[in-house]
Amino acid sequence: MDLRTEPLLEEIAARIRSCTRCGLAALRTNAVPGEGLQHAPIMLVGEAPGEKEDDTGRPFVGRSGKLLTELLEAEGLKREDLFITSIIKCRPPDNREPTREEVRSCAPHLLMQLDSISPRVLVTMGNSAYELFSNTFYLPNKKVGEVRGKVFRLHSTTTSYLVPTYHPAGLIYNRKLIPDFQNDIRTAIRYSKGTV
Numbered sequence: 001m002d003l004r005t006e007p008l009l010e011e012i013a014a015r016i017r018s019c020t021r022c023g024l025a026a027l028r029t030n031a032v033p034g035e036g037l038q039h040a041p042i043m044l045v046g047e048a049p050g051e052k053e054d055d056t057g058r059p060f061v062g063r064s065g066k067l068l069t070e071l072l073e074a075e076g077l078k079r080e081d082l083f084i085t086s087i088i089k090c091r092p093p094d095n096r097e098p099t100r101e102e103v104r105s106c107a108p109h110l111l112m113q114l115d116s117i118s119p120r121v122l123v124t125m126g127n128s129a130y131e132l133f134s135n136t137f138y139l140p141n142k143k144v145g146e147v148r149g150k151v152f153r154l155h156s157t158t159t160s161y162l163v164p165t166y167h168p169a170g171l172i173y174n175r176k177l178i179p180d181f182q183n184d185i186r187t188a189i190r191y192s193k194g195t196v
C-alpha cells in the first residue's frame with residue numbers, strides 16, 4: 001500500500017499549469033513544470049524556461065538543453081531517468097533573470113516537487129538555483145564558481161546531497177567550464193549510487 005501523502009508529480013504539474021501566483025502567468029504560452037521520473041535518484045534544477053521551453057512546455061529543449069542532454073548522455077545518463085526542472089516555471093520576458101519576488105512566488109512548486117521525488121542528489125545548475133537552495137538549507141552564501149566541486153550533505157530533507165554546478169547556458173559561451181560540469185555530474189552519479 002502506498003502511504004505517501006505528497007502529491008504526485010502530475011498533480012503538481014497541473015497546479016503549475018494553472019498557477020497565477022506571479023505576473024509571469026499572463027505572459028506565458030506554456031508553463032514548464034519539468035519532466036522525468038517520479039522517483040528519480042538525481043534532480044537537476046536550472047533557472048527559468050526560455051523561448052523554446054515556453055513554446056513546448058518542456059524543460060531544456062533549446063540550445064542549452066541540447067548541450068545538457070549531450071553532456072548527460074556522455075556520462076551514461078538519460079534525461080528520462082532523472083528529473084529536470086527550473087526554479088521558475090514560466091518564462092521571464094526577454095530571458096531576463098527572474099526577480100526575487102517571482103522566485104519566492106514559485107518556490108513552493110519546486111519544494112513540493114523535491115518532496116514528492118525525494119531524489120538522493122539535488123544538482124543546482126547556475127547561481128539562481130544554488131542561491132535559492134543555499135537559503136533553504138543554510139548553505140554558504142556564495143557564487144557557484146566558489147562552491148562547485150563541493151558536495152553538501154543535507155540534514156533537513158529526505159534528499160541527502162546537494163551538488164552545485166554551472167548552468168548549461170553558461171557552458172555554451174565558456175566551453176572551458178565543460179570538464180568541471182562533467183566532473184560535477186560524475187560526482188552526482190557516484191553519490192546517487194551510494195558509492196562514496
Ligand code: SF4
Nearest residue numbers: 019021022025090106
Ligand atoms: S512563474 Fe511560478 S509562481 Fe509565477 S505564475 Fe508561473 S508557476 Fe506561478
